[in-house]
Amino acid sequence: MTSAEILQLLITGLTVGSIYALVGLGFNLIFNATDVINFAQGEFVVLGGILTAIAVGTAGLPLWLAVIVAIVLVGALGALIDFAAISRVRRGSVMTLAMITLGLAVIVKTSLLLWVGPDPLYFDPFTPGPPIRIFGAVLQLQAIWVIGIGVLVMVALKFFFSHSRVGREMLACAIDREAAQLMGINVGATVRLSFILSGALGGLAGVLITPLTNATYDQGFTLALKGFAACALGGFGRASSAIVGGFALGLIEAASVAVLPSGLKDSVALSVLILALMIRPSGLLGGREERRHTQAM
Amino acid sequence: MQGLSRWSAGWFAVGVVASIGWAHAQEEAIKLGVSEPLSGPASSLGIPVVESIKTAAEFINANGGVNGRKIELLIRDDQSRADVAVQNFRRLAEEGVYGVIGPNQGSNALAVAPVLLETKVPMCGFQNTISITKLDNPYIFRCQTSDTDNTRAALKFASEKLGAKNVAVLYTGDAYGTEAYAALEAEAKEMNIPIVAAEKINYGASDTTAEWTKVLSAQPEAIILWGSGSTMSVALRNGSQLGNTAPIIGAQGVAAAAIIKSAGAAAEGVYMVTLNAPDQVTPEQQELSRIYKERHGEDYALTIYDIIGWDAVHIYAEAIRQSGGDKAKVVEGMEKTQGLKLAGGSYTYTAESHEGLGSDSVWIVQVKDGATVGVQRGF
Numbered sequence: 053m054t055s056a057e058i059l060q061l062l063i064t065g066l067t068v069g070s071i072y073a074l075v076g077l078g079f080n081l082i083f084n085a086t087d088v089i090n091f092a093q094g095e096f097v098v099l100g101g102i103l104t105a106i107a108v109g110t111a112g113l114p115l116w117l118a119v120i121v122a123i124v125l126v127g128a129l130g131a132l133i134d135f136a137a138i139s140r141v142r143r144g145s146v147m148t149l150a151m152i153t154l155g156l157a158v159i160v161k162t163s164l165l166l167w168v169g170p171d172p173l174y175f176d177p178f179t180p181g182p183p184i185r186i187f188g189a190v191l192q193l194q195a196i197w198v199i200g201i202g203v204l205v206m207v208a209l210k211f212f213f214s215h216s217r218v219g220r221e222m223l224a225c226a227i228d229r230e231a232a233q234l235m236g237i238n239v240g241a242t243v244r245l246s247f248i249l250s251g252a253l254g255g256l257a258g259v260l261i262t263p264l265t266n267a268t269y270d271q272g273f274t275l276a277l278k279g280f281a282a283c284a285l286g287g288f289g290r291a292s293s294a295i296v297g298g299f300a301l302g303l304i305e306a307a308s309v310a311v312l313p314s315g316l317k318d319s320v321a322l323s324v325l326i327l328a329l330m331i332r333p334s335g336l337l338g339g340r341e342e343r344r345h346t347q348a349m
Numbered sequence: 350m351q352g353l354s355r356w357s358a359g360w361f362a363v364g365v366v367a368s369i370g371w372a373h374a375q376e377e378a379i380k381l382g383v384s385e386p387l388s389g390p391a392s393s394l395g396i397p398v399v400e401s402i403k404t405a406a407e408f409i410n411a412n413g414g415v416n417g418r419k420i421e422l423l424i425r426d427d428q429s430r431a432d433v434a435v436q437n438f439r440r441l442a443e444e445g446v447y448g449v450i451g452p453n454q455g456s457n458a459l460a461v462a463p464v465l466l467e468t469k470v471p472m473c474g475f476q477n478t479i480s481i482t483k484l485d486n487p488y489i490f491r492c493q494t495s496d497t498d499n500t501r502a503a504l505k506f507a508s509e510k511l512g513a514k515n516v517a518v519l520y521t522g523d524a525y526g527t528e529a530y531a532a533l534e535a536e537a538k539e540m541n542i543p544i545v546a547a548e549k550i551n552y553g554a555s556d557t558t559a560e561w562t563k564v565l566s567a568q569p570e571a572i573i574l575w576g577s578g579s580t581m582s583v584a585l586r587n588g589s590q591l592g593n594t595a596p597i598i599g600a601q602g603v604a605a606a607a608i609i610k611s612a613g614a615a616a617e618g619v620y621m622v623t624l625n626a627p628d629q630v631t632p633e634q635q636e637l638s639r640i641y642k643e644r645h646g647e648d649y650a651l652t653i654y655d656i657i658g659w660d661a662v663h664i665y666a667e668a669i670r671q672s673g674g675d676k677a678k679v680v681e682g683m684e685k686t687q688g689l690k691l692a693g694g695s696y697t698y699t700a701e702s703h704e705g706l707g708s709d710s711v712w713i714v715q716v717k718d719g720a721t722v723g724v725q726r727g728f
Contacts, residue, residue, distance in 0.1 A: 060562045064556070064558040172608070174613075190590060268578075270553075310559075310563070315551065
């Protein structure tokens with residue numbers, strides 16, 4: 053392999069990794085407030101892409117307006133899910149809640165199939181033009197958007213959880229719901245907010261990645277799996293860990309293609325995940341579990 | 350006197366009714382089963398196929414039926430699921446069908462194969478997948494081109510028309526892609542065309558840049574892309590983003606309107622191995638084209654789905670004619686099909702080969718301004 057090809061695989065790894073990271077960030081938001089893994093996160097992403105494609109293509113809205121509409125609508129779906137299902141069983145165990153989100157994922161997926169059909173939807177990248185060439189390797193303009201906004205969102209979330217009152221309340225809810233309630237935190241509203249933010253973030257991810265990946269009704273599960281793996285690799289509960297885990301997973305996949313048959317890409321990536329978690333169960337950066345114990349001590 | 354005539358008129362009427370009933374019993378309709386995906390992920394393939402099946406049955410019935418008997422379709426939705434397809438095939442056999450048209454997906458065809466052996470009812474399948482006619486199952490007939498022919502056509506076109514001295518292959522990891530790759534490998538060896546790179550893409554993958562990078566590093570003179578679904582349009586875009594200039598030859602799964610549309614400019618100039626060229630209506634397609642234009646407007650161009658459904662009904666009709674309307678002899682009748690010219694090409698089935706179409710039916714088309722245009726037919 054020439055150095056240009058190695059650089060190309062590196063860029064591919066970062067591009068794909070940023071997609072995983074964006075999906076992973078959404079997982080983290082709900083996890084931070086409820087301890088629940090939201091299995092409908094992938095569907096949020098797909099819905100964001102499909103809504104934008106329809107708003108741009110069929111309804112003829114300008115892209116910026118379509119993006120806002122899509123993000124707001126998916127955020128509203130997050131609120132609806134919490135209002136109609138999650139908040140009704142707030143006393144249920146984490147497992148019960150996770151199963152509910154799994155059921156909701158199936159409902160969203162089937163509805164999308166009935167509504168838009170099985171064909172892929174697509175809209176043009178935000179910035180038209182040929183990709184940038186760096187020493188013979190190619191960087192797609194849309195990838196810069198994905199990586200750039202991904203990092204911006206991560207910084208914003210980090211600030212939100214460490215410095216804002218609402219963010220800290222959200223963390224408190226997950227660590228100990230009853231204690232948070234006793235301290236005067238409105239747990240219901242905080243959880244509702246986490247679903248809205250998570251939906252909006254998923255919608256944003258879908259908007260950003262559709263020009264690269266298409267939006268197809270059944271893509272949610274694969275996206276969610278990779279986003280989940282990114283979170284697990286980085287360590288659940290931190291915004292930065294989804295980013296680090298996402299990039300790590302993307303780079304591992306790209307590296308595996310360089311040396312092994314490409315059909316093994318997914319298996320290699322997930323095997324590395326299992327290995328990493330056996331050595332560091334709380335993820336590369338250490339998840340919230342670890343921090344919680346140190347705080348307790 | 351008046352009373353008598355009323356009586357005789359009454360008896361006459363009874364006689365007429367009885368004789369119509371008698372004639373009707375003799376000309377009982379021929380039942381054909383249809384098990385296609387009308388819902389679920391494969392429904393975009395099943396719905397147009399069923400429309401064309403209905404069109405063919407109406408056409409045959411309006412033109413005197415089969416040996417004077419009408420065709421009655423029993424249409425069942427398999428929901429794109431293998432278990433439902435199996436149920437459908439059992440039920441249809443119990444309802445006394447002469448044969449079944451469908452299923453659409455390769456995996457469902459493999460699932461219903463044992464049922465066919467049990468019920469002794471033949472099926473007409475729409476798969477390109479090579480293995481469906483290699484199961485040693487006398488009841489499976491292929492009503493499509495085989496990827497054995499399609500892969501050969503792709504290689505021949507690359508070497509003879511495009512002058513490529515070597516090729517690279519990108520294929521999906523499902524049965525459709527891997528079987529085609531095995532066929533390509535064997536054929537390329539025979540034709541002495543080196544395959545300089547071959548990369549497997551996971552079905553449903555959302556990025557193929559890494560695979561492309563590896564393929565392009567081998568500097569192939571032509572690239573063969575074999576797969577189906579949304580990933581194919583991503584693959585076309587990734588190839589053009591990475592600055593690929595080698596010509597691409599795609600499988601029938603790449604030649605879908607939705608994929609060409611979402612690949613946009615990246616699909617321009619791409620060649621595809623498929624069953625028809627929408628811009629060139631053959632004499633056998635004229636009747637079908639006329640009916641569809643009446644229905645959908647003058648600009649309507651026939652798709653593969655319009656063709657295969659129409660052909661399947663006609664194949665059964667001919668086989669039932671050959672077997673003298675005897676349900677037990679439909680398979681024998683099918684195997685007497687010799688050079689039956691229909692919309693998709695010339696169909697021949699024998700006891701040894703259930704392939705139907707040959708390499709003369711394979712079209713190479715090219716994408717121009719978002720539409721496919723015929724380049725070459727037959728190999």
